[in-house]
Amino acid sequence: MMRPKQQRLVLVVAALVALGGAALLALWGLESRAAYFVTPSDIVAGKVEAGVPLRLGGMVREGSLDRKPDGVTVSFEAVSGADVVEVSYTGILPDLFREGSGMVAEGRLGADGRFLADTILAKHDERYMPPPLEKAQAAGETLER
Amino acid sequence: MHRFANPTRFLKFARPATWVCLSLGLLLLVPGIYGGLFITPPDYLQGDSARILYVHVPAAWLGMAGWSGLAAASIAQIVWRHPLAFVAAQATAPVGAVFAALCLATGSIWGRPTWGTWWEWDGRLTSMLILFFLYLAYIALADADRERGGEGRIAAIFGIAGTAILPVIHYSVLWWNTLHQGQSISFVRGESSIAEELFWPLPLTAGGFTLLFAAAVLMFMRAELARGRVEARLRRQAEGQR
Incomplete structure (x- = not known):
């Protein structure tokens, strides 16, 4: 059994990983549209x-x-x-x-x-x-x- | 960290630490700024306008480092329920916002003579502006939560979620075509494309501004703790009169 403190830690780490993943996916999708200029x-x-x-x-x-x-x-x-x-x-x-x-x-x-x-x-x-x-x-x- | 859970013990440390940070910071800033403005040679291309980097670069770093600190405090607040964590995060927000604004302002002033524009919506500039708005949003959220008697849990979640902007700012000049040039200094590889003659004041101003940042955060924390004490005393007095 995990103590509440550890549960919260796991929760925060999981949230950070999910957040990072979501941000990466969004940026990946944005890649071509966020370009400031064409070459x-x-x-x-x-x-x-x-x-x-x-x-x-x-x-x-x-x-x-x-x-x-x-x-x-x-x-x-x-x-x-x-x-x-x-x-x-x-x-x-x-x-x-x-x-x-x-x-x-x-x-x-x-x-x-x-x-x-x-x-x-x-x-x-x-x-x-x-x-x-x-x-x-x-x-x-x-x-x- | 829990040694400082007791505000009295924290204040015993914070009071002298404020003055140490403040005086050491000014001690580093004076030669750094003087060196950057008067001693270093002008840049081969930009001439004297490149001297603004001795303020612009530390301001950008501290704008981002400030949010990292705010997020770390928010994690401590959520996970360990550290009594000073919310105080620390709330104290960091206005200071980080000031440095992010300083970065945007100096960048704009620098951009006019070099690029030929005050502002462009390129990846680096836009993501830095978003960080500035995140600071303002955190301040509003934390204030609103506290006014309603909350413990700042929502503000802490916002502080943690906001870290997503930091890698975007950092990598914006690598991922996307931007008007802003690529990074000059790589901490990972320990390299810099700033010539030595122009480089040396930068660690001084960066260190100096960092210490001023720390001093300002400590002052805000002490003010917040003092405010809490005043409120507690007034409440006791009001109860005593009844």
Whole structure:
């Protein structure tokens, strides 16, 4: 026979296990819907419908940033792995937006496969370091997880 | 733990412990904050705005650690019926809520110059906001239960159930695409992607804020015990006059 104290302990442990399991199942089900953005790979794989509002997250390919003569319109290539999607945007870019770094664009996919962005957010990575180390460290690594 | 079941014995320990935590905490915070703001070099990408991490990161940890403590106290309350457990859980809730709010506020201030937005509904930000709301809900629930003369059993169950948000916050940046970057510091692997020159004030501010957290919880507990004594004395007096 268990004492009441032990009964309550078993009950609490069982409740915690059940709770954890329920939470895991719910999150598993949420996985694709809770994604904050889609990647260029999702677009290349044809998982994204044209014209639907969504966010696109990827790395800005080095050397792809093209500023148009009007001064506020830019286009660049967003990459994830080997997949590339061209993004065009008219507006002010955040300070941390730069080639080789991460970004998230809000907008929709055009029928021609270009992504038309209404808003651009800069995404930075989890590394923090003083300026002189920058070149040595950034050489090999990408910012992508 | 049951040694402290007697409030008098607990108070004998809590009174000096409050001051030790408070003074030690300030002793760690002063060099930590000064070092983080003035001595460390700026970040290579974000410049000076990354300095907010010396407050933001400890605030996030303590917001989550606070709920862990609240849940542990709730388990002690349900299983062992420890007389101080409900007092401890109730004292932790407002302090944890303040640190969760501090985490959200500093994160928002940090997000504007770096990401280009005050707020986005990404997995990490949203789950942290839910934790803040859980604190508020716990406070409301515990107060309502106490007002009706309850022992806080429902609040304790809520405190235990709320732990489900903690792994969600932790893993949100790994499971889902988020605007928030991945974790910089892994306690499990003992690794950090923060360069040493920028890292050293963080343990100081984290330790300092933790001690301030503990001091605030002890103060709330002492205030609650004192309130209980006042009520008991007033009741005795009222009965004596009759």
